[in-house]
Amino acid sequence: MNYTLDFTPVLDGLPNLLWACLGTFTLAICGMLLAIVIGIGGVILRQSQFKPLRWLVIGFVELIRNTPFLVQIFFIYFALPLAGIRLDPTPTAIIALGINGGAYAIEIIRGGVQSISKGQTEAGLALGLHKAQVFRLIILKPALRTIYPSLTSQFILLTLTTSIASAISAYELTSVSQRIESDSFRSFEVYFTVTAFYLVISWVMMRIFAFFSARYFSYPLR
Template structure:
């Protein structure tokens, strides 16, 4: 077999836009996941029976079902309820819900690692519980769980490849189109593997740099 990587070098612009599409899905999906994660933990800390059961059920359902099934459910089932979303919005929603379930558990672990004395001190100073959670509990917790959240973002970035199943525009969908036009499967998917590896390594480096700057303050 003769290898011909010109099929991918000639399509470098399309692949570059595919990388952009992948990163946009990952960033918006992770942003939604963080909103869900922080909101879910706030609900759990309120300890109200029905909301707590709903959040717990959400976490268990999402964490124990495949992402492919989740994105298919959103894309194909919601139209029966009269809700029609385009593939990009569906992908972001699915990524956000999936990442949110894991973010809830990650953030909850970080919040529970904060000594209760800090919360009691905030309340003694006359702060509302919401202010205590936001200013005294959340930031130290985020410092502790930042590496886990960074790993979750990288995992979410790689998970965007599954979004090609609903024709969302991202790197894998671009690669599939090139492969369909050229029939050069090895060259295309070998290149995609290398691109995803580079994306992961660069993202890991960037997040580590951001973390060093954002949390550069003493623990005590």
């Protein structure tokens, strides 16, 4: 069976694909920011003296890490409306990405925090720093330096996970490519191009992380 390549539908849809790349970046960056907030907040609660809070964080992490992302995003988009909470596809995708990434970020950040010796914490308190200052300056910043490669690798994975948001028709690269493919039936050409786009997106994200690594942590990230 002969197959003739025809990239005309891809070229015709190129402006939409480029805008969809921007949509993918938007989902990824917003999801990462939410994941960082959840990760840091979860670590703080995980260290609480109040046991129910600690168990709540542990339960959250286990629930998210042991269920598929597709089920999580479907739950937010299809199940929550039954409770009166209705969200559009893009906010749903951002929240789902943030929650999913946050669960992994909690464990990654917690590992970095635990690598900081108690002596450093005690020294900070002895110097008259508040607990919040000790956590921010003495614990969190050195911990982030240690875990930065692992955290950024997780965020690259989160960027690629945005493709699953196509299941709820969020505006991103995979969703737009599916529409072009369904209209043209040029599956090979469309998904070959989309694969190249995802490689470029991943490379750009790695370069961004490398810049912040060299700028704020004083070591190169390859």
